[in-house]
Amino acid sequence: MIKFYNTKSRKREEFIPIDEGKVGLYTCGPTVYDFAHIGNFRAYIFEDLLRRFLSLSGFEVYHIMNITDIDDKTIRRSIEENRSLQDFTDEYVKSFHEDVETLRLLPAHEYPRATEFIPQMLDMVGQLEEKGFTYTTQDGSVFFKISEFDNYGSLAKLDPDQLRSGERVENDEYGKEEGRDFALWKGHKDSESNVSWESPWGNGRPGWHLECSAMSTHYLGNHFDIHCGGVDNIFPHHENEIAQSCAATGEEFVNYWLHNEHLLVESQKMSKSEGNFYTLRQLLEMGYSPESLRYTLISTHYRQKLNFTFDKIKSSQKCVNKLRELKRRALLIDIDAEGRDVEKLSSDMLGKFQEKLGDDLNISGALGELFVWVNDIFSQLDNNEVSVSGAGSILSTLNTVDLVLCVINDTCNDEPSEEIDALIIARNDARANRDWSKADEIRDKLDALGVVLEDTQGGTIWKRK
RNA sequence: GGCGUCGUAGCCAAGUGGUAAGGCACCGGUUUGCAAAACCGCUAUUCACCAGUUCGAGUCUGGUCGACGCCUCCA
Known part of the structure; x- marks a missing residue:
């Protein structure tokens, strides 16, 4: 209902x-x-x-x-x-x-x-x-x-x-x-x-x-x-x-x-005289990603006043990164393993996710269900308990969730950047030479650009802070 | 004056009678060249306050305090 x-x-x-x-x-x-x-x-x-x-x-x-x-x-x-x-x-x-x-x-x-x-x-x-x-x-x-x-x-x-x-x-x-x-x-x-x-x-x-x-x-x-x-x-x-x-x-x-309900900016009513009046364009220029803004705006129940803060945008970016990380990890599964039934966990979660949304768009409740599942799946991934078919189930579940959230999949991904790619290659050369101080220097440089690195088995990947 | 909303951990927040979901942040451990990410563990004897109903209340009733919105063209 x-x-x-x-x-x-x-x-x-x-x-x-x-x-x-x-x-x-x-x-x-x-x-x-x-x-x-x-x-x-x-x-x-x-x-x-x-x-x-x-x-x-x-x-x-x-x-x-x-x-x-x-x-x-x-x-x-x-x-x-x-x-x-x-x-x-x-x-x-x-x-x-x-x-x-x-x-x-x-x-x-x-x-x-x-x-x-x-x-x-x-x-x-x-x-x-x-x-x-x-x-x-x-x-x-x-x-x-x-x-x-x-x-x-x-x-x-x-x-x-x-x-x-x-x-x-x-x-x-x-x-x-x-x-x-x-x-x-x-x-x-x-x-x-x-x-x-x-x-x-x-x-x-x-x-x-x-x-x-x-x-x-x-x-x-x-x-x-x-x-x-x-x-x-x-x-x-x-x-x-x-x-x-x-x-x-x-x-x-x-x-x-x-x-x-309306949106407040840092607990204040948004107004031009307060100088806390932001257009989408301004926020993008400040370096915030579209998906972090989308998640920020979507993740508070619509009848609740939303206190829009920069902390909240950063927290939202983390949530989005976590969901994307899960997708990335699921894509890496290529060997069969014995584990618990991911299929059932996933379909149960989706059922609850939709049920919560069906209750006057209770997004907080729905996201709660989603992250319980996310944590459970990560834990199984770390224990190598996810099979190829389980991974498929994880991916299709994320796709379904993203039909609503629309923050995980591609089109709003960070644009490729030659500058960033070049720096990552330079850092990996330094690492191959065990030149740790140079490698760290380059990483700091990327950090200043708002880019965080992860060295994984499949290579170095980057995300927005 | 009229109508209405809200007050749950450092921050965000779910929960419409059965003993506090989840996220961010923090701390300890595993992992890593160091990180990051992920994992394991820790983090509210308590839900603004007072009284009442009930075997039992964050959840119901009354009151108090506090924050906020609308009452003619602002999403």
Whole structure:
């Protein structure tokens, strides 16, 4: 049985898809006004884990991730840089896809961009207007009137009457009737340059919430299985999506809402003013490997705040190295030996591994099971108790685990380096001549480059620290 | 004011009534030219604190203290 914690009910619920064997998954993607930061990727990695686990469990997943290429920030920055909105956002869409590849996230099946869905959004505004959920203001904006929608606040567990008009409310910016109403369509403002589309309500541009309703239903139908995002999206974004979608279609919208907690950097909230704001690119430049970052982000339960520290990245690299070392050792087995039944140990472990993940993606529990097995196997390897077929079983087990973790196998391996190879050869020459001080000198040099050596029977290999 | 989350070893962390998984780090041993990696062994009488329920509580109930999030466009 697979269970997920559903924000809608605040409980773990058994997962039952609408169509047996298939899952419609919508995840809130990036707003492309800058490089994505490590906190953004926490969300995308959680979604990647979810998707990979569902696939491993035999579901056929159809995954849509939106790209917000029109909002206050994209408009403002493109104007600042004196570029067209499209030209400006294209750059960050491209970098986003590069980052997705670096972190080995499974690409979504579609990445719809808000600006490509203006007609569908306007259709939805039309439906809402027809049903009496909207009003227009003098500047040509269209608002959703939440007092017309009975269940408003059901996801965030907020009572609309209790909502405080906080400091963040720009109350009369668009002349709305009540502070809590939200914009479906925003009338054109001069400050937004030529960013504007025609509509039955005059020129303007879509409100933020509308794109996700329009694009998710376009690809997944009015009623689909899972919608994910960061906890900050629960309110107002997802609450508003529910209101719009259910009001427009008259149907149920999403069955399971899954939200990930935020990431802290060295126990502090990540912010530019604190100077602890890291993009993936910056961390790679600092010398951290993609797999260590992936492991760091994936190995803490998604509903737990993740305290992102450099110690944790180093610890993650060690864990990854250990798994890779096990694979390397298994590949070296070429003689038959009598030992305990690796096959059974492995299949038992995989069973528990999947069972833990099926419990609301309990990754810590799953990794616990994995490492109990890893230790057991290492011990058998050291005692020469693993046969050729046992080794095969170890390798296939690691491959299965890596379908989810995606940190062991090749594509994100360290790039070959002629410099490193040359130094290793020089050191081995020195060792052959029993010139230990020279050999150690070269090893120290490599250490300074973040490279650790291991002299094995099969030759010298290297890893990242 | 409203809604909600969390507090388990030096650090990370599993554990939804039965006597504390796992990872990193540390220490001792095997191994190694020395290392590294791996192995063997050691590392929480205790789960923020207090009270209660129970044969039995990290797990349930009440309270206290502490950290944090959301309450209109931030993953």
